[in-house]
Amino acid sequence: MKLIDGKATAQTIREELKTEVAALKDRLGRAPGLAVVLVGEDPASQVYVRNKIKACEDTGIVSKAFRPEASVSQAELEDLVRRLNADPELDGILVQLPLPRGLDSQRILDLIDPAKDVDGFHPVSMGRLTLGLPGLRPCTPAGVMELLRRYDIPTKGKKAVVVGRSNIVGKPMALLLAQPGVDATVTLCHSRTRDLAAECRQADILVAAIGKANFITADMIKDGAVVIDVGMNRTEKGLAGDCDFHAMKDKVAAITPVPGGVGPMTIAMLMVNTLAACRRRMGLES
Ligand code: NDP
Numbered sequence: 001m002k003l004i005d006g007k008a009t010a011q012t013i014r015e016e017l018k019t020e021v022a023a024l025k026d027r028l029g030r031a032p033g034l035a036v037v038l039v040g041e042d043p044a045s046q047v048y049v050r051n052k053i054k055a056c057e058d059t060g061i062v063s064k065a066f067r068p069e070a071s072v073s074q075a076e077l078e079d080l081v082r083r084l085n086a087d088p089e090l091d092g093i094l095v096q097l098p099l100p101r102g103l104d105s106q107r108i109l110d111l112i113d114p115a116k117d118v119d120g121f122h123p124v125s126m127g128r129l130t131l132g133l134p135g136l137r138p139c140t141p142a143g144v145m146e147l148l149r150r151y152d153i154p155t156k157g158k159k160a161v162v163v164g165r166s167n168i169v170g171k172p173m174a175l176l177l178a179q180p181g182v183d184a185t186v187t188l189c190h191s192r193t194r195d196l197a198a199e200c201r202q203a204d205i206l207v208a209a210i211g212k213a214n215f216i217t218a219d220m221i222k223d224g225a226v227v228i229d230v231g232m233n234r235t236e237k238g239l240a241g242d243c244d245f246h247a248m249k250d251k252v253a254a255i256t257p258v259p260g261g262v263g264p265m266t267i268a269m270l271m272v273n274t275l276a277a278c279r280r281r282m283g284l285e286s
Pocket residue numbers: 140163164165166167168169170189190191192193196209210211212230231232233262263264266
């Protein structure tokens with residue numbers, strides 16, 4: 001069994017980015033800039049935001065944090081996004097989700113300038129992904145693709161099964177795996193899938209993005225499959241993935257651990273997207 005080490009891979013990507021960010025800074029006279037908006041005091045969101053700001057510091061990207069109180073009005077938050085859109089030194093805008101109750105996240109996301117949409121959730125970004133046009137891709141599925149590439153996991157003609165159809169993970173994941181050049185044959189499963197175990201057992205590559213600890217068991221995996229576990233579930237025993245890692249580790253060809261698999265890649269890809277957004281905005285990349 002090959003352990004797919006997302007933590008080490010993310011570290012390698014960060015090192016690569018450091019050099020690229022420094023070179024871009026020399027050329028532009030400024031480093032790429034990322035605005036991070038955290039509304040309210042949600043503890044999990046605070047940890048995510050802290051990690052993202054730390055990743056910016058490590059790679060040389062300038063981060064600017066904006067922390068409106070949970071009582072901020074929809075109009076005030078929309079004004080903030082408009083100001084960030086207009087700031088020439090900001091290349092990326094990230095609004096940490098979920099937003100407090102009473103705020104309309106979709107309206108906020110729709111307002112972000114697609115050129116600065118480093119989370120890849122804007123309808124324009126999703127549309128470009130669907131059409132196979134260049135653009136900013138959602139970070140978690142992009143991180144999975146990067147792991148498959150860097151670990152030389154063959155995808156052409158392979159059967160990939162994605163469990164979970166959310167807009168931020170499952171759906172874009174299925175599109176990325178099916179795109180020309182990657183060429184997997186993709187099945188997208190969800191809570192209404194009739195015989196999930198039978199679908200999963202067909203998978204050469206299984207991506208689990210469900211949100212239920214240890215939900216995918218060893219008997220649902222075929223011998224020699226590659227298992228990518230996106231799940232991050234808090235349990236009494238700590239963080240658990242969606243897949244029963246210990247039961248299936250001797251059966252699979254390769255697997256990502258939780259923690260230390262897909263999670264660190266998500267943040268690394270946010271940095272990659274910020275650099276790419278900066279390059280595109282400055283006319284250095286199509
Ligand atoms: P959502 O809750 O938005 O989506 C979960 C999906 O799983 C839905 O499509 C749902 O189906 C499907 N599902 C739920 N129960 C079943 C079931 N019994 N059988 C089959 N499918 C089922 O979650 P997210 O996509 O946002 O996140 C998924 C997991 O990934 C979570 O653990 C989350 O914490 C983690 N995550 C990790 C990230 C990382 O960086 N590593 C980033 C983002 C998320 P239906 O649509 O029918 O309801």
